Amino acid sequence: MMALLCLSIQAICDTRINRKALLQRNNPTVQAFDTLSSLSVGNGGFAMTVDATGLQTYPEHYAKGIPLGTQSDWGWHSFPNPKNYVPEDALKDYDFGRGHTEPYSVQFDEAGRPQDAANWLRANPHRLHLGTVGFELPSTTTLDDFTDIRQTLLLGSGIIESSYTLQGIPIKVQTACHPERDLIAARIRAEQPMPIKLHFPYPTGIHADDACDWNASNKHTTNLVSKRSNKAVFKRTIDATTYYVAIQWQGNVSIAKKAENYFVITPERGDFAFSCEFIPTFTPTFGEVAIPTFKETASASATSWAEFWNKGGMVDFSACTDARAPELERRVVLSQYLMAIQAAGDTPPQETGLTYNSWFGKFHLEMIWWHQSHFALWSHADKLDHTLSWYETARPMARSIAERQGYDGIRWMKMTDPAAAEAPSKVGSFLIWQQPHLIYLAELVYRSNPSREVLEKYFPLIQETAEFMYSFADYDEESDRYILKGIIPAQETLRAAETVNPPLELSSWHYGLSTAQLWRRRMGIRRMPEWDELLEKLSPLAADNQQRYLAAETAPDSYTDTRYLTDHPAVLGALGMYPANRLIDETLMSNTLHALWDIWKWETGWGWDYPMTAMCAARLGEPDKAVDALLMNTPKNTYLPNGHNYQSPRLRLYLPGNGGLLTAVAMMCAGWDGSKGTNPGFPADGTWDVKWEGLSPMP
Numbered sequence: 001m002m003a004l005l006c007l008s009i010q011a012i013c014d015t016r017i018n019r020k021a022l023l024q025r026n027n028p029t030v031q032a033f034d035t036l037s038s039l040s041v042g043n044g045g046f047a048m049t050v051d052a053t054g055l056q057t058y059p060e061h062y063a064k065g066i067p068l069g070t071q072s073d074w075g076w077h078s079f080p081n082p083k084n085y086v087p088e089d090a091l092k093d094y095d096f097g098r099g100h101t102e103p104y105s106v107q108f109d110e111a112g113r114p115q116d117a118a119n120w121l122r123a124n125p126h127r128l129h130l131g132t133v134g135f136e137l138p139s140t141t142t143l144d145d146f147t148d149i150r151q152t153l154l155l156g157s158g159i160i161e162s163s164y165t166l167q168g169i170p171i172k173v174q175t176a177c178h179p180e181r182d183l184i185a186a187r188i189r190a191e192q193p194m195p196i197k198l199h200f201p202y203p204t205g206i207h208a209d210d211a212c213d214w215n216a217s218n219k220h221t222t223n224l225v226s227k228r229s230n231k232a233v234f235k236r237t238i239d240a241t242t243y244y245v246a247i248q249w250q251g252n253v254s255i256a257k258k259a260e261n262y263f264v265i266t267p268e269r270g271d272f273a274f275s276c277e278f279i280p281t282f283t284p285t286f287g288e289v290a291i292p293t294f295k296e297t298a299s300a301s302a303t304s305w306a307e308f309w310n311k312g313g314m315v316d317f318s319a320c321t322d323a324r325a326p327e328l329e330r331r332v333v334l335s336q337y338l339m340a341i342q343a344a345g346d347t348p349p350q351e352t353g354l355t356y357n358s359w360f361g362k363f364h365l366e367m368i369w370w371h372q373s374h375f376a377l378w379s380h381a382d383k384l385d386h387t388l389s390w391y392e393t394a395r396p397m398a399r400s401i402a403e404r405q406g407y408d409g410i411r412w413m414k415m416t417d418p419a420a421a422e423a424p425s426k427v428g429s430f431l432i433w434q435q436p437h438l439i440y441l442a443e444l445v446y447r448s449n450p451s452r453e454v455l456e457k458y459f460p461l462i463q464e465t466a467e468f469m470y471s472f473a474d475y476d477e478e479s480d481r482y483i484l485k486g487i488i489p490a491q492e493t494l495r496a497a498e499t500v501n502p503p504l505e506l507s508s509w510h511y512g513l514s515t516a517q518l519w520r521r522r523m524g525i526r527r528m529p530e531w532d533e534l535l536e537k538l539s540p541l542a543a544d545n546q547q548r549y550l551a552a553e554t555a556p557d558s559y560t561d562t563r564y565l566t567d568h569p570a571v572l573g574a575l576g577m578y579p580a581n582r583l584i585d586e587t588l589m590s591n592t593l594h595a596l597w598d599i600w601k602w603e604t605g606w607g608w609d610y611p612m613t614a615m616c617a618a619r620l621g622e623p624d625k626a627v628d629a630l631l632m633n634t635p636k637n638t639y640l641p642n643g644h645n646y647q648s649p650r651l652r653l654y655l656p657g658n659g660g661l662l663t664a665v666a667m668m669c670a671g672w673d674g675s676k677g678t679n680p681g682f683p684a685d686g687t688w689d690v691k692w693e694g695l696s697p698m699p
Helices: 004-009 019-025 116-123 294-311 324-342 366-378 381-388 388-404 439-450 453-474 503-522 529-537 568-575 586-599 607-620 623-630 655-670
Strands: 038-040 046-050 070-072 091-094 102-105 131-134 146-154 158-168 169-177 184-191 196-199 220-228 231-238 241-249 253-259 263-267 272-279 314-316 474-477 482-484 691-693
Touching: 004 294, 019 294, 019 314, 019 324, 038 158, 038 169, 038 324, 046 091, 046 169, 169 294, 184 294, 196 272, 196 388, 220 253, 220 482, 241 263, 241 366, 272 294, 324 366, 324 655, 366 381, 366 655, 381 388, 381 439, 388 453, 439 453, 439 503, 453 503, 453 529, 482 529, 503 529, 503 568, 568 586, 586 607, 607 623, 607 655, 623 655
Parallel strands: none
Antiparallel strands: 038 046, 046 070, 091 102, 131 196, 146 158, 158 169, 169 184, 184 272, 196 263, 220 231, 231 241, 241 272, 253 263, 314 691, 474 482
């Protein structure tokens, strides 16, 4: 096995950057049962997280840390629905002064009471924990019985190596995930047999947790449906949901059912290897077909990761003399790994990836920009393109939302699931800043592959997205301008009924419609005159008498009312996420950046707020502030030893922070449309001699 790993490291090519050395110096290492340092393997649409044993031996111990999840794009479940709730049960009419009422999917009735139907629809479907694969140890074994723990994630091959001594017995474990199958494999070296447990939980359906109810074994079943000399297949039945788990081993084993949904596989020898695959459907011939062995899986993992690191962008901070540079490099390279294993699947990723559930495991379309825009900028546009294909699945539902509210085109929902159902929400249903994301991300895909194929794939979606954007904007005849109203902006502390013209949304509307027009010309179609009129008459960002931009035109006390100084400083995204446009005066935006820097309640922010601030500072020609923003010392800008962006006891990891970091760093290195020179987002004082390869500029 050591030879295999050496080959995988050798496969990481050297160019101007010593990529092998960069990866090796940032391999995360664990030396204790640290619940916030668990490590993961995965392939973008499936991931498994392990504890210091190299498997999922102590899931209860890690439940409130970085949990030992096994999750996939396809693993979803709904509780029974005896009252036959339907989406229409959660609709409530609102009047935002547009001459017609608009039904929104919300959580509360007229009296502010939670609706049973909305609660059920919000929690269902929810993502499944597919099952734990760990060591079956005597009940008398405690964590104190483990000594000499050393566990390392080898970034170059995607393999976790764990070694420790358990009650005097040295044990070594290697763990890998197959790059193309929902399969993990492990090799154990020990002086005596180490039994393996397969233990399956019932889902909790809770807003944010590890999705494991270990006290409901009577509500689901696990049956051994096939067994051969070196392979067994188990059928999982959870209400109306079924899936399968296949385990294959080398050598002789015995299989015993310890309890409901709990099996123990005991090998004959201490030197033991196995593979475990999670499968959404089962065919009669599957039990007869071999699944990849550990050796084959480890080899495939090493090959896949060598391709990832060789093909993609790389940033080397080793020549920088600023004392913070090694930490920024660590965050960057570990974020590359985490986003590749947890946020590159068939559907947009949830904010806690494939590790544990947040918002019931559902994903948020306003966050896909933060999760995945970096892929195109780091030479992995194929991963972004792959996920964006899901929007075609969501298209009919998005069109129905726009239609029922009286608009043209398609209105992208906020919180959803693989089937694109709209989750009821007191906030999410009123957001609009996710609307231009599809246009922006498709533009990034096109820039990486300016082909007719890409144009034809995304043009219909872009056209209908822009149709909604045009029909949603209100024409104010008295002032001869277009406004945005009846929305909760990205800064979610503002109310829909009283908010007009929030800055990020105005800038995003300008970018989205401008880019949609550009795509029409690329397709050989004339521009839409009415869209051009909207672009010409769209309201500029509102400012106060001190020449600072407001949180909304309707928020004159933006710099004195605490409500406007918490959550997201979204005004900075208007010239951070998006390029300069006629709505924005850069002098006023600079005034805004400096004012908010001093008075913003940064501890209330979220992980992507810091890269958003950095991008704004970079575009304004303030690279010192850009770096300071990325490395701001505040709890929600914490990056754990495994690279995860910690937020709070509820959100111990937060992938939009990791993705935003990568987007900001790409921009600060490669620049943006119209920027000059190399590394325009880093100070030119000699302390930030940043080397990079394979990055693309932002729009």
